[in-house]
Amino acid sequence: MKDDEEKIFRVSDKLVMGVVGDSGDTTQFAEYIAKNIQLYKMRNGYELGPTAAANFTRRNLAEYLRSRTPYFVNILMGGYDKENGPELYFMDYLASSVKVPFAAHGFGGYLSLSIMDRYHKKDLTEEQAYEVLQKCVKEVHKRLFVSLPNFQVTVVNRDGIKVLPVIDSSSSK
Amino acid sequence: MASERYSFSLTTFSPSGKLVQIEYALAAVAAGGTSVGIKASNGVVIATENKHKSILYDEHSVNKVEMITGHIGMVYSGMGPDYRLLVTQARKMAQQYYLMYHEPIPTAQLVQRVAAVMQEYTQSGGVRPFGVSLLICGWDEGRPYLFQCDPSGAYFAWKATAMGKNFNNGKTFLEKRYTEELELDDAVHTAILTLKEGFEGQMTADNIEVGICDASGFRRLEPAHVKDYLANIP
Numbered sequence: 043m044k045d046d047e048e049k050i051f052r053v054s055d056k057l058v059m060g061v062v063g064d065s066g067d068t069t070q071f072a073e074y075i076a077k078n079i080q081l082y083k084m085r086n087g088y089e090l091g092p093t094a095a096a097n098f099t100r101r102n103l104a105e106y107l108r109s110r111t112p113y114f115v116n117i118l119m120g121g122y123d124k125e126n127g128p129e130l131y132f133m134d135y136l137a138s139s140v141k142v143p144f145a146a147h148g149f150g151g152y153l154s155l156s157i158m159d160r161y162h163k164k165d166l167t168e169e170q171a172y173e174v175l176q177k178c179v180k181e182v183h184k185r186l187f188v189s190l191p192n193f194q195v196t197v198v199n200r201d202g203i204k205v206l207p208v209i210d211s212s213s214s215k
Numbered sequence: 216m217a218s219e220r221y222s223f224s225l226t227t228f229s230p231s232g233k234l235v236q237i238e239y240a241l242a243a244v245a246a247g248g249t250s251v252g253i254k255a256s257n258g259v260v261i262a263t264e265n266k267h268k269s270i271l272y273d274e275h276s277v278n279k280v281e282m283i284t285g286h287i288g289m290v291y292s293g294m295g296p297d298y299r300l301l302v303t304q305a306r307k308m309a310q311q312y313y314l315m316y317h318e319p320i321p322t323a324q325l326v327q328r329v330a331a332v333m334q335e336y337t338q339s340g341g342v343r344p345f346g347v348s349l350l351i352c353g354w355d356e357g358r359p360y361l362f363q364c365d366p367s368g369a370y371f372a373w374k375a376t377a378m379g380k381n382f383n384n385g386k387t388f389l390e391k392r393y394t395e396e397l398e399l400d401d402a403v404h405t406a407i408l409t410l411k412e413g414f415e416g417q418m419t420a421d422n423i424e425v426g427i428c429d430a431s432g433f434r435r436l437e438p439a440h441v442k443d444y445l446a447n448i449p
Contacts (some may be wrong), residue, residue, distance in 0.1 A: 087325075090316065091318070093317065094316035094317060094318045097315070097316050097317035098315055098316055101314065101315050102337075
């Protein structure tokens with residue numbers, strides 16, 4: 043079975059979106075949003091900021107929710123805004139959207155959220171944040187009833203999007 | 216609506232390559248009340264003459280200077296009823312943008328959308344072009360914007376401009392008076408002076424309208440406020 047599925051999509055130069063849920067829905071919805079964000083850029087000559095992009099995504103989720111073809115996806119959207127700095131949005135399949143300092147989806151989230159609550163601070167550096175993520179994954183590997191071996195890590199900052207090393211079962215050894 | 220019955224456009228090319236209906240629409244604009252717009256370093260001013268044909272008119276009940284959103288305002292030269300339609304549509308488009316993106320519509324985008332509507336009416340069945348030119352002023356991303364929309368659907372960004380009656384004289388006057396360092400107060404003064412150039416009769420706070428747009432948004436000036444500016448005019 044696949045253990046290296048790419049679930050984090052590049053939406054624009056300084057915006058990424060992690061999507062989980064029904065297979066098919068995830069890719070379809072992610073690509074739909076990403077291409078529409080690019081279309082805005084083509085039409086208007088500049089890219090949508092993270093807040094506007096998150097609202098656009100949520101609006102689409104909300105409209106499809108009460109149609110015959112809702113998207114059963116949960117999303118974490120992260121972006122960097124020139125004026126407001128880094129922003130993280132938590133969205134779920136019921137079209138809720140909220141800006142948060144840290145978030146998690148899925149069963150692993152029940153464990154990770156407590157870890158992040160304990161170790162997260164407003165002024166974490168990138169290295170410190172990566173370590174918090176490693177602590178979360180370590181807990182997931184130790185206590186979760188399903189095996190989730192690998193975790194992809196992506197950073198968005200003022201310089202753009204960067205991929206950090208995958209956190210796998212070796213990080214907790 | 217006539218456009219449901221006519222499947223062909225009434226705006227067609229002449230042998231010389233002109234769209235005569237648009238030329239005529241521009242003539243309707245040039246016959247309308249003068250309006251001016253000036254971009255200052257810290258804001259934009261738009262102003263127009265609003266002369267009434269009789270003293271029985273209830274002044275200030277109907278305005279030419281209208282707010283589209285908190286940060287965008289509009290004025291016109293030409294046919295009032297056509298303007299009303301564009302104001303309503305512009306307001307709706309601005310709100311639709313906000314609904315989708317949860318941020319105020321950038322001025323340039325609103326202008327693009329309004330201009331697209333105006334263009335549609337030059338190429339759709341059974342309709343005529345709008346008999347108005349619009350001046351749209353806005354403030355976003357920390358800077359002022361001033362745009363003009365024509366009946367053809369063309370739009371232009373201006374530092375300062377005039378439309379309607381005597382627009383040529385107005386533009387010449389502005390070319391001499393405009394500087395990049397103009398502040399909003401001076402710009403209002405200059406705008407009123409420009410209006411005065413072609414004004415027939417006595418100019419009062421009740422027969423002109425002034426709107427300003429700056430970092431704190433768009434607002435139409437109260438007649439009392441306009442009166443203060445007029446007091447400084449010779």
